[in-house]
Amino acid sequence: xxxxxxxxxxxxxxxxxxxxxxxxxxxxxxxxxxxxxxxxxxxxxxxxxxxxxxxxxxxxxxxxxxxxxxxxxxxxxxxxxxxxxxxxxxxxxxxxxxxxxxxxxxxxxxxxxxxxxxxxxxxxxxxxxxxxxxxxxxxxxxxxxxx
Numbered sequence: 001x002x003x004x005x006x007x008x009x010x011x012x013x014x015x016x017x018x019x020x021x022x023x024x025x026x027x028x029x030x031x032x033x034x035x036x037x038x039x040x041x042x043x044x045x046x047x048x049x050x051x052x053x054x055x056x057x058x059x060x061x062x063x064x065x066x067x068x069x070x071x072x073x074x075x076x077x078x079x080x081x082x083x084x085x086x087x088x089x090x091x092x093x094x095x096x097x098x099x100x101x102x103x104x105x106x107x108x109x110x111x112x113x114x115x116x117x118x119x120x121x122x123x124x125x126x127x128x129x130x131x132x133x134x135x136x137x138x139x140x141x142x143x144x145x146x147x
Contacts, residue, residue, distance in 0.1 A: 001027070004066055011064040021045055022057055023066065026082035031100040032070075034079050068093055068102070070131050092129070096136035098143075103136070 004023045005015050013019070025041050026033070039054045058080050062069045068083045070093070081093070081102035091106045110128050118125055135143070 007064060007066055013060060013064065018042065018046060018049065018053065019057055019061065022054070022061065023082070026067070026080070030082075030102075032072075032079040032081040032095060032102055034077060038080075068131075070095075092131060094132040094134060096139055097133050098135055098139040101136050101138075 001020070001023065005020075008015050008019065021042055022038055025038060035051060035054045035058055038058065039049065039051050042049045042054065058067060058069070061067045062080065065083060067080045069078055069080050071078055072095075081095075083093075084104065089106065090108060091104045092108060094103050094105060095101070108130070110130075114125055117123070
């Protein structure tokens with residue numbers, strides 16, 4: 001937790017009980033969650049906490065690299081997961097479709113594809129972000145190796 005307190009201070013964000021509780025929620029669960037999930041959890045610990053406060057905190061924590069944010073199922077519902085990779089380190093995420101665990105990886109061969117993509121689309125690519133979905137090793141074992 002000390003690592004995250006330091007990141008908050010370095011980014012001039014106060015170390016508030018709500019921010020600490022949000023980070024601890026993700027550290028404990030090691031899965032992605034929606035703002036609604038976080039709000040439900042926090043209501044047990046804080047008498048007054050609104051959904052806008054949860055969204056604001058999640059977005060601030062995403063901006064400083066503590067969380068990663070992504071949309072699943074294309075329903076305009078965003079999910080968040082704790083990102084254990086140093087901010088500024090190029091990496092991507094893979095998400096288990098069964099248990100919702102998030103892992104990160106730093107393998108990326110995008111540069112070898114960039115030219116072909118730019119040629120085919122006419123775009124000049126300035127940024128890319130990739131997340132993959134699959135079934136983690138633990139879930140594969142409980143499924144008997146079947147996907």
